[in-house]
Structure formats: structure tokens, C-alpha cells
Amino acid sequence: MSQSPPDWLPDSLVPVAYKLARADELAWEIFTIAIGWSSKGPLHLESRIANGREFVHLRGIDPIPPILSLVLxxxxNQLRSTLDHAVLALIEDFRQESIPESVAHRVNFPIYEDREKFDRWVQRAPLAxxxxxxxxxxxxxxxxPFNDLHETHFVMSRTNADSRHPGPGDHPLLLLQAYSNNDKHRRLVLSAARNVVTTSSVSFDQIxxxxxxxxxxxxxxDLYSVRAGTTAVLDLNPYAAIRRPTTGSWQPPGREIWLLHSYLAERALPILSTGTTDHSIPPQIDLRGPEIDPYQRLREAGRTYAFQRTFPMISKLLGDRPM
Structure with a gap:
């Protein structure tokens, strides 16, 4: 069981915990924007018959609000900055002095899947x-990533679509770096995807x-087809999805933020600070309440991530059908 934050988190990393909490707030905002879009019926479908089959044809899709990409x-950016912030703060703690700005802006947490590239980075590192x-x-x-083999399991345990076929691009740090680079240079790629539930007298293998x-x-x-004259009911549940830059698969953006946030809070930042994973940083820290001791905020923080808090609402919207 993780110790409470005051037992292990240094004062210098409290702002890092706040950044994670802000990312959790943004994850909830992502959910509300995405569910607002999907609940309005953004898919425009029509039926067409050809070659003895009736097709469900996707005539059009309402665009995903651009604010979703910006909030994502x-x-x-909040998540990626926690690593750089933590490295600088911990070095200043070790030295018991501030690093000059001329050097501080060069301090960063490197992310490499190639050992030789990491070794070259070490030669350029600004601080011993x-x-x-x-x-x-x-x-x-x-x-x-080249050294942290445990993280293939970490990603597998928190995703569905890629869990049976993990690849080198699935390490959380590589994923975080790729998303961060894409956001700096181009808009994050969002599109519509969907799950499907069939409620029909015909078996799904006939569809x-x-x-x-x-x-x-x-x-x-065309999405689906059945033999013309067959009655089948397909219940499509569209959702906004983001394309993973590492693998090209489409994932719910809230789940991606959960994957990255939980990795940082439960593994990367505890290891950076203490060398172990015996601790974790809670996601639900009150950032707007009255002025209180920072560690009181941490002690009173909830430990359920925004993505997990969406489960009851999604179940209700889907009528307790599979997600």
C-alpha cells in the first residue's frame, strides 16, 4: 500500500503533483466535450441495396469540436512537463541551491528507445x-524505454485494442513524447470511431x-450489410478517437490520458524521487479551494482518475451495454 504523500514527496515536487491534478481536470473536460458530441447523434446513416444485400451506408459525420484537440x-503538455520539472527540482534539492537560468532551461528528462542515442545525450547533459x-x-x-521492459506489461494492462499485440511504440514514455511532439508541430489527429452492439434475431456472423x-x-x-430482406438491428455507439502516433491505432483520448497520467503518478515520478514504486501521487487534488497546507490537499485528494470516474456515466448512456 502506498504511503501518504507527506511521507515521501519533497516540497519541490508538490507543483509537479499539481500539474498532474490539472491534467486530470483536463481529462474530465475531454470526456464532457467528447460525450457531448457523441450523444447528439453525429453519424448520418442511410440504407442502400446492391447485389442482393442491404448496406448501412455512412453518408456523413458531424465534425468533432476543435476545442477537443486543444484541451487534449x-x-x-501538463503531463510531459512534469518530468522536466521533477529532474530540475530534484537536482536543486541535491545541491541545495538554485540552478542558474542559463543552465536550467537545458535540463530535461530524455526519452530514448535507442541506447546509443541516450549515451550521446549523456555526453551533452548540462549537469553531472x-x-x-x-x-x-x-x-x-x-x-x-530501451531499459524499462516492465512497461510493456504496464501498457497492456491499461488498454484494450493493443493489448494482444504490444509493439515497441507502446511504451508510455514513447507515447507521451510522440503526442507531445505532434502537438507542438501539428494538430493532434482526432476522428470518429465506434463500438457496435447488435440486438437482432439474426446472429452476428450473418452481418x-x-x-x-x-x-x-x-x-x-459502407459499415455493415445483411442479405436483403433480413431484419437486423445494429446499435452504433460513436466516440471521438485519437490516432496513436506510435502505432496508428485509434484510441479514446480519455483512456490515453489515463494511461500516461497513471504511469507518471505510479511509476516514473516515484522512481525519480525515491528509486521505488512504493508510492504514488493521487490524481484528484483540489486546486481551487481555500488556502491550506499543500500536504493537506494531497492527503485529502481522491485516488480515482477522471477516466475511471466516467464509467458510471458511460454505462448509463449505453443502458449498461458493453462499452
């Missing part, structure tokens, strides 16, 4: 504490599927 980018033979540097080294169930929906394509 804000959440990614960042080298692998130093305590903080060794913890940075431990967490590198031909023409697009991947959790793939991108494209206007002007």
Missing part, C-alpha cells in the same frame, strides 16, 4: 547529476462488417 494538447553513475541520472536511465470495429469512420463508406 493542454493535458499532454544527470549522468547514469549519479543517483538521479541512474533513475533516469532506469526509466528509459458482414466492412470497416474495422474500432477503426476510423470515413464518410461515404
Amino acid at each position: 494538447g493542454d493535458a499532454i 547529476e544527470m549522468a547514469p553513475d549519479a543517483e538521479i541520472g541512474h533513475r533516469i536511465f532506469q526509466l528509459q 458482414e462488417q466492412h470497416t474495422p470495429e474500432d477503426g476510423e469512420l470515413v464518410a461515404g463508406t
Whole structure:
């Protein structure tokens, strides 16, 4: 069981905990925007008959509000900045002095899947504490994707679509870095995807599927078909999805933020701070309440991530059908 934050989290990392909490607030905002879009029936469907089959044809899709991409980018930036912030804060704690701004802006947490590239970064590192033979540097080294094999399991345990086929791009740090780079240089790629529930007198194997169930929906394509004259009811549940830059798969954005946030709060930041995963940073910290001791905020924080808090609402919207 994790110790309470005051037992292990240094004062210098309290602002890092606040950044994680802000990312959790943004994750909830992502959910409300996405559910607002999907609940309005954004798919425009029509029936067409050809070659003895009746097709469910996707005539059009209402665009996803652009604010969703912007809020998602804000959440990614909050998460990515926690690593750089933590490295600088811990080095200043070790030295018991502030790092000059001319050097501080060069301090960052590196993310490499190639050991040789990491070694070249070490040669350029601005501070001795960042080298692998130093305590903080060794913890940075431990967490590198090329070295942290445990994280294939971590990602597998928190995703559905990629869980049976994990790839090198699935490490949380590589995913975080890729999302962060994409947000800096281009808009994050969002699209419509859908789950499907069939409530019909025919078995699902009599329904031909023409697009991947959790793939991108494209206007002007056929989704499903049955033999003409067959009665079948398909219940489509569209959701806004983001394309993983590492694998190309489409994922619910709230789940991606949960994956990245929980990795940072439960593994990366505890290891950076203490060298172990015996601790974690709670996600639901009150950032707006009256002025109180920071550690009281941490002690009173909830431990349920925004994505997990959406489950009851999603179940209600779907009528307790599979998500």
C-alpha cells in the first residue's frame, strides 16, 4: 500500500503533483466535450441495396469540436512537463541551491528507445547529476524505454485494442513524447470511431462488417450489410478517437490520458524521487479551494482518475451495454 504523500514527496515536487491534478481536470473536460458530441447523434446513416444485400451506408459525420484537440494538447503538455520539472527540482534539492537560468532551461528528462542515442545525450547533459553513475541520472536511465521492459506489461494492462499485440511504440514514455511532439508541430489527429452492439434475431456472423470495429469512420463508406430482406438491428455507439502516433491505432483520448497520467503518478515520478514504486501521487487534488497546507490537499485528494470516474456515466448512456 502506498504511503501518504507527506511521507515521501519533497516540497519541490508538490507543483509537479499539481500539474498532474490539472491534467486530470483536463481529462474530465475531454470526456464532457467528447460525450457531448457523441450523444447528439453525429453519424448520418442511410440504407442502400446492391447485389442482393442491404448496406448501412455512412453518408456523413458531424465534425468533432476543435476545442477537443486543444484541451487534449493542454493535458499532454501538463503531463510531459512534469518530468522536466521533477529532474530540475530534484537536482536543486541535491545541491541545495538554485540552478542558474542559463543552465536550467537545458535540463530535461530524455526519452530514448535507442541506447546509443541516450549515451550521446549523456555526453551533452548540462549537469553531472544527470549522468547514469549519479543517483538521479541512474533513475533516469532506469526509466528509459530501451531499459524499462516492465512497461510493456504496464501498457497492456491499461488498454484494450493493443493489448494482444504490444509493439515497441507502446511504451508510455514513447507515447507521451510522440503526442507531445505532434502537438507542438501539428494538430493532434482526432476522428470518429465506434463500438457496435447488435440486438437482432439474426446472429452476428450473418452481418458482414466492412470497416474495422474500432477503426476510423470515413464518410461515404459502407459499415455493415445483411442479405436483403433480413431484419437486423445494429446499435452504433460513436466516440471521438485519437490516432496513436506510435502505432496508428485509434484510441479514446480519455483512456490515453489515463494511461500516461497513471504511469507518471505510479511509476516514473516515484522512481525519480525515491528509486521505488512504493508510492504514488493521487490524481484528484483540489486546486481551487481555500488556502491550506499543500500536504493537506494531497492527503485529502481522491485516488480515482477522471477516466475511471466516467464509467458510471458511460454505462448509463449505453443502458449498461458493453462499452
